[in-house]
Amino acid sequence: MTTINAPADRVATPFAPSGTKIPKSAIADDMAMIRAASELTRDLVTPSARIYWTDFLASAFIGYAGVAGAILSPPKARARGAP
Numbered sequence: 001m002t003t004i005n006a007p008a009d010r011v012a013t014p015f016a017p018s019g020t021k022i023p024k025s026a027i028a029d030d031m032a033m034i035r036a037a038s039e040l041t042r043d044l045v046t047p048s049a050r051i052y053w054t055d056f057l058a059s060a061f062i063g064y065a066g067v068a069g070a071i072l073s074p075p076k077a078r079a080r081g082a083p
Helices: 008-012 024-045 049-072 075-080
Strands: none
Touching: none
16 A cells, blocks of 8 residues: 655644734735736636637647547557657
8 A cells, every 4th residue: 555645844844823813904905906906907808709719619629630640540650659
């Protein structure tokens, strides 16, 4: 049976005590930064049917072409690697 040992750095580093409290000001600052990042990147995630279908069909074609190429390649080419 195989035993998995924990990495040495995890064993040597003690866990933070559960009583540690994060100041409310740090949480408010984090929320403000998250809101600002969300507002700055909102236009980057606008859905587009043209991009979705182009990416979907291209990915499906490339994936199935790779599978077909692997299945249809000669056995010797698969065993020794393609030149």
